[in-house]
Amino acid sequence: MTDPAAYHRGPGRFGPFTVRAKIAMLILLLVAIVAIYVGVRMPTVIEREVLGSALRRSQQTTAMAGRIFIETLPRQGVLSASGTLARVPFDSTVVYAGVFDEQGTPLAWLGPATEKAPSLSASRASELTRHDRLLRTVERLEVHGHHLGTLVVGYDLTSDLIEIKAEVATFHIGSLVLLFFGIAVAFVASNWLTRPLTELVRTMSSIASGRLDARADASSRDEFGALGAAFNSMVEQWTSASTELRRSEERFRSLVENLSEGVTIVDAHETILYSNRAADEIFGELEHGLVGCRLTDYLENGQLESMEREIEERRTGRRSIYELSIRRRDGQHRTIEITASPRASTPGTYDGAQGIFRDVTDRKLAEARLGESEDRLRLALEAAEMGTWSWDFETNRMVWSEQLERIFGLVPNGFGGDPEEYLRMIPGEEQRRARRTMYDALYGWTKDLHTITHRIRRPDGSIRWVEVRGTLYRLENGHPRSMAGTMADITHRRMTEGALEAIVRGTATTTGREFLQDLVRELSRALGVRLAFISRVVSGPSPMLRTLAVADQGTAAPQFECDLVGSPCEHVYGRKTTFFASGLRELFPASPMLHDIGAESYFGVPLMSSSNKPLGVLAVIGMHPIDDSDILSSIMTVFGARAAAELERMQVEEHVHLLAHAMMSISESVTIEDLTGSLIYANDAFEETYGYTRSEAIGRRRSELLSIEEPSGGGLADVAAWRGEQVHRRKSGSEFPAFLSTSVIPGEDGIPRGRVTIATDLTLTKQAEEQLRSTSEALRTVLEVSPLAILIVGEDRTVEFWNRAAEQMFGWGSVDVVGKPLPFVPAHLADAEVDMQDAVLGGGSITNAESQYRRKDGNTVDVAISATGLPDASGRIVRMMSIITDISERKRAEVELRKLSVAVDQSQVSIVMTDARGAIEYVNPFFTHTTGYAREEVLGQNPRILKSGTTPGEVYQDLWKTLSSGHEWHGELCNRRKNGDLYWEFASISPVRDSQGVTTHFIAVKEDITERRRSEEEVRRLNAELERRVIDRTAQLESANRELEAFSYSVSHDLRAPLRHVSGYVEMLRDHINGTLDPTSRRYLEAIMGSAKRMGILIDDLLAFSRLGRTELRRDKVDTAELVREVWMELEPDRVGRRIDLDCEELPTVQADRTLLKQVFANLLSNAIKFTRGRDEASVAITTLPADDGSGRMAFHIRDNGAGFDMAYADKLFGVFQRLHTVEEFEGTGIGLANVRRIVHRHGGKTWASAKPDAGATFSFTV
């Protein structure tokens, strides 16, 4: 087998040359060779045959003719040659005949054409000329060696040639028939020869394609038959072996299929080639099977790594066993154990592996649960303070858990294992009992070990209670084998139970203080402490602890009192349970009592009422350190709660007692009725008021007794409370007015329990009231009409009285304010007002205190307040009366005056006041500053001391004339300072006249104008200079402007014309000689035109630039957002085919010339578009910020991501015709930015730019 592909070739897939075809081709080839040979050879043979016969025939004829001539010629001579020739009996095939002499001269001729003389040397010859179908024969006529002449005869060969053709045709047809026959023979023969072979091949193919029952034909008795038989027997053998193999494979397969373990086979790429049912089931793929999948598809997160590690391991040829967590397609999580063995066809390779899978999920779960339940048990035992133990009777050893050792106060493994060691730890009688119980069980006398409880003494001497439980295990013969169980520490429980029992027993029959006493006694006994007490706290400057019950070592002890502060109870009272295990004296060195009794430990619990108010403290003080606070804590908490309840009850009792006492002692009659309306209580005052004794009244209905009608019709529940006056009748029959206040006493369940009625005899009150009313009416009238604002404020700080003057002063009417707080106190004075009221109501009084109140209309009014307290009948001050004066006017005047005096004092002018005679009464500080004279030096002097003598006399005359006529005088005076310097003053002097018009004073206000006069002079001079210069410059400017205008006029008119001519004539020239123009000339013309055009643009731009400097600026509000939008739209043609992102934030409205500003944006945006040309995604952004130069302008920044420029040339940027790029790179005249700068400058703004080459540029300007 060289080519496996050929080996596996199926039937019917042969190449083009089958054996059959080869045989057929061989036969065909033989037939063809024969046919071709015969076909080529035969015509030549036929032709030779036919022509040979014709030649022979003609030669005979010629020879015969020759003979005749030989006979005839010598006799008759040459002349008769023609006759002789005619006499020769030629047959019809002779075309011509002639006789020639030796020189070639014809002697006789017969036939249509002449023939040249024969040049034949031979005696006899013949020549065939096929084309004219002629056969020429020549015969030399000799007689006895004497040459007579030469005979030439031409024969027609036509009929012979036709015969040749016919025979050849016949032969060819025969050959063709033979060929066809050969083909047929070849086909049939090949078929017949190869049939058995084909059959055999077909059989083999059948077997190869699985039809094992196919057999070759072995019937023929030749070699093929033998071959078939041999093949068949081979097939038989092979089939039986293969069937056996398949059976064993099926057995194996069914075995694997039914294995409970999963089996898979994977290839070298870990793809599953085979998987049994169990494996499919493990992976939840019963339906589809695992084949074609990969294990990694099922892995849980984080498992891939370990799986890959295992695969690596396996690839090195090792068997690996590992566990994997998988997640099945249905979502279930499983843990599987995998045993994988690699498969290798040759050592050192890896062809895949077989894996055996076991689902260990349940086992894993069980393992986990076991661990959990063990932990749980241990935790439970620990929590219950329980230890476990077991006792093997055979070895007589006990095993204790660590917890149990802890309960017995032993270190871990501190228990030796001897049961006696355990029993020895049980004190006294209990040891005996425990031993007996144990051994009873050991000897099998008891069925089981019942629960026993006993004490143990720990190595440190402390006593604990333990509860032992156990179970007996027996051998099969019934003998006890071992015992196991638990022991629990129940000390806590025992002690609590014991203490509680004792206390309940001790306090069952008592209440009140007695109860408390019993409680502390039992407590001190139960806990074995030195002191137990319940204490209240008496509040005061230093709160005191006052005991209610004290027990000392189980017996009642005297009460005591001590400071709360500095005592352990301080931490307890009203706060929380407090516990000092030891060293109490050191902690509270200030408490002598603790030292006296030798206190060591303390435990206190706060006693709280049901409404969580502190009631007192329950505390115990021990002589020894406390080692188990838990027990103490629970006992104390229980006792504390009980003591608190008792204390609370006692408090209530006390309250009730107090109330009852109070009821008895009050002067009003108090009665209580039950639900039926019968009196159940009456106080002493009732007896006095109505004349009935309590015993007479109790049990009777109140309405009957007092002969009144119930206001509510008698139903208790109808009226919860009622107040009002009634007329009541005494026992004596006399009637009197009574004021009643009744209220229903509610029960806890909401049903009324009764009604309490308080009655006051109003007889005296009424009389007094009447008297008071008339007096106060009069007083009230007085107050009401008083011109002073008077108001009265009650204790509740509301207005009780508000007179008319107050109404006028503040705007609020009496009805507006009575019963409400004072309306006029501004918020910022509210505190001061409250303070004032407090002071007055507290007994003080106020005189002319100044304040500021608010009027109803919102204005403030300055007031002076005098207030005093008004006492009630008992002399207690319950009202405040205020008398308020409006001092606004005075205040205003004061303020004015103060302001004026400050103004005068601070004034930067000299102010001088003289009396009518001119003696100085006042000068302000600036006067002394100006003149150099001190105030004291000038008081009483006449202002003429300042005279310099330079002021013209007329000025003074005018001054006095004006003043004496009562008018104010203004003028400038030149005076002299104390140091002799002259100075100029501008003086305003006015007379001050009294109400009668008499001049009493003069006031002079004088301003030092020396400096001003000097400055004015300077300013005047400078102004004149400036004016002159302005005129000069204006003239220069105007002339320059005129020149500039003339220049630009002539430029715009004249400079363009030649250019236009150049361009026009060149254009015309080009049109004119268009046909004869060579490319170079054309290029020259183009250049001329281009240059002319460019020159024109330059001139236009320059003109526009110069125009910018001359046109008038028309400032207006410009919405730059809209402007930018407009410009952007107009630049549309520049943007064609470009993608440019324009990013404008909110743009402001500015004051500017719209047309010019538009040009700025147009230039900058057009630049941005131009210089971003190389960018696929160009972006232009406009941002604004307030300019940072503090000018209040806006700064605009136009940023692009284009070509940028080198900052080294930034200063050139805004110059006229300055360009940073060549025209080839970016077109333009270089005037755009110059325009921008000129426009921005004209707006007073500035321009700048920043950029980097190839990283965009930002152009900024302010406007």
Add this chain to the structure above:
Amino acid sequence: MNPNRRILLAEDDPQDRELTLKALSDAGMGSRVDVANDGADVLDYLHCRGRFAGRPRAIPALLILDLKMPKVDGLEVVRQIREDEVLRTLPIVVLSSSREERDLIACYRGGVNGYVVKSMEFTDHLRHVRLLGEFWGSVNEPPPESSRSTA
């Protein structure tokens, strides 16, 4: 309209004159164009005096007027025409190199009917003048030849 109404071109620069004439000829109205060499010439033409003394008195259909001309400049010509009772209706289109705002304002204030800036681009210039000639010479209906104001 009468296609024979004259068009008067006032241009002092001979080359500009030639270029403009070429444009008008291209528009097919070369034969209708009369040429004045300066402002004084224009006025002579309109008043049929000086070298135009023999001219039939007829107001042209259009005056194409250069602004900067020797002797009498364009603006002055406009002023005189607009002040003249007979000539004031004559359509005037200024053809100038200048696009100065000042010139524009002065011309329109003076009462011109159109203002065309001579383009630097010859082809544009040709086109503009042709359009100008076509509109004013063919499309526009000019005022009557002897349009003495009746108002």
